[in-house]
Amino acid sequence: MPYDQEKQTAIAAVIQAAQLCEAVRQGLVPAAIEKNDKSPVTIADYGAQALICKALAEAFPNDPVVGEEDTTDLRQPETAHVLTAVTEQVQQTIPSATDSDVLNWIDHGNGTVASRYWTLDPIDGTKGFLRGDQYAIALALVVDGDIKVGVLGCPFLSFDGAETGLLFAAVRGEGTVMMPIAGGNPQRLRVTAADDVDRLRLVESVESGHGDLSQQAQVAQAVGITAPSIRMDSQAKYAAVAAGQAALYLRLPSPKTPDYREKIWDHAAGVLVVEEAGGRVTDMHGKPLDFASAARFPNNPGVVASNGAIHNAVIQALN
Numbered sequence: 356m357p358y359d360q361e362k363q364t365a366i367a368a369v370i371q372a373a374q375l376c377e378a379v380r381q382g383l384v385p386a387a388i389e390k391n392d393k394s395p396v397t398i399a400d401y402g403a404q405a406l407i408c409k410a411l412a413e414a415f416p417n418d419p420v421v422g423e424e425d426t427t428d429l430r431q432p433e434t435a436h437v438l439t440a441v442t443e444q445v446q447q448t449i450p451s452a453t454d455s456d457v458l459n460w461i462d463h464g465n466g467t468v469a470s471r472y473w474t475l476d477p478i479d480g481t482k483g484f485l486r487g488d489q490y491a492i493a494l495a496l497v498v499d500g501d502i503k504v505g506v507l508g509c510p511f512l513s514f515d516g517a518e519t520g521l522l523f524a525a526v527r528g529e530g531t532v533m534m535p536i537a538g539g540n541p542q543r544l545r546v547t548a549a550d551d552v553d554r555l556r557l558v559e560s561v562e563s564g565h566g567d568l569s570q571q572a573q574v575a576q577a578v579g580i581t582a583p584s585i586r587m588d589s590q591a592k593y594a595a596v597a598a599g600q601a602a603l604y605l606r607l608p609s610p611k612t613p614d615y616r617e618k619i620w621d622h623a624a625g626v627l628v629v630e631e632a633g634g635r636v637t638d639m640h641g642k643p644l645d646f647a648s649a650a651r652f653p654n655n656p657g658v659v660a661s662n663g664a665i666h667n668a669v670i671q672a673l674n
């Protein structure tokens with residue numbers, strides 16, 4: 356099977372990172388540090404990036420990793436205690452890890468977009484993680500601008516009252532599967548059918564500043580969605596569309612930050628998980644998202660992820 360080694364490596368690394376994140380969360384209330392852009396980061400974000408980058412560096416030493424976090428703040432003398440805490444968490448998985456190993460592994464995630472690269476969000480939805488809500492560990496492999504492998508770990512997600520902690524994995528052309536993070540059989544996923552009125556639902560961010568709630572509501576109404584929206588943090592929203600729990604995920608540019616450009620690690624894994632489950636993902640104008648250029652989409656405003664059946668109607672309603 357194509358990309359089988361990549362898929363297996365990515366799944367194993369995401370599961371390790373998911374266990375670290377849940378260990379941090381089940382300990383004391385995780386402290387957040389504020390980054391330059393005022394967004395939060397925790398020892399779990401750093402620890403998850405360290406574990407996943409170590410695994411990728413060993414298995415695929417020539418592949419750059421474009422990850423969210425870097426070590427600038429961690430290397431400051433006043434945050435030495437934070438680095439110590441990150442290393443302690445990483446040592447639960449790799450007992451020999453030193454502070455210097457951890458810094459080097461995190462920095463392995465500061466690669467740039469190339470003909471073949473990985474992109475990593477060690478915790479997508481850090482605000483959800485801190486609130487005790489949804490978050491995701493998102494890892495994808497991109498080759499010549501095309502997402503080939505996407506793995507989403509959602510440690511706090513469950514559907515229809517089944518087990519909590521789900522992992523979603525997709526390989527281009529091979530479909531999407533869902534499996535419990537704790538272990539169990541993979542199950543093939545399919546987006547909701549066009550005529551499944553019960554599942555004709557919109558999923559959108561909890562953070563009102565990450566989208567345009569009023570335009571999202573108007574578009575949903577225009578395509579016949581009448582149920583109240585599901586509010587969820589992180590790329591777990593893509594998982595909800597892939598699993599048929601929702602028919603549409605809208606992320607339209609917030610009027611407060613109209614120039615915000617979405618980052619590749621906030622979407623790559625989720626996009627493939629939806630596409631391989633039979634859905635469609637584009638920007639708000641119906642154009643494919645550009646994973647070939649840079650860490651941020653240069654020219655893709657908004658994101659629309661759907662079951663495919665309603666996609667054209669959504670784009671029409673938007674334009």
Ligand SMILES: Nc1ncnc2c1ncn2[C@@H]1O[C@H](COP(=O)(O)O)[C@@H](O)[C@H]1OP(=O)(O)O
Binds near residue numbers: 394479483561621
């Ligand atoms: N103005 C914005 N518009 C859209 N997304 C944003 C904005 N500001 C931050 N984000 C990103 O939204 C993601 C969380 O999405 P959600 O709200 O769906 O859970 C985070 O990765 C965050 O990036 P960052 O980590 O750089 O702050």
Ligand SMILES: [Mg+2]
Binds near residue numbers: 394395423481
């Ligand atoms: Mg962040």
Ligand SMILES: [Mg+2]
Binds near residue numbers: 621
């Ligand atoms: Mg993110």
Ligand SMILES: [Mg+2]
Binds near residue numbers: 423477478480
């Ligand atoms: Mg993040």
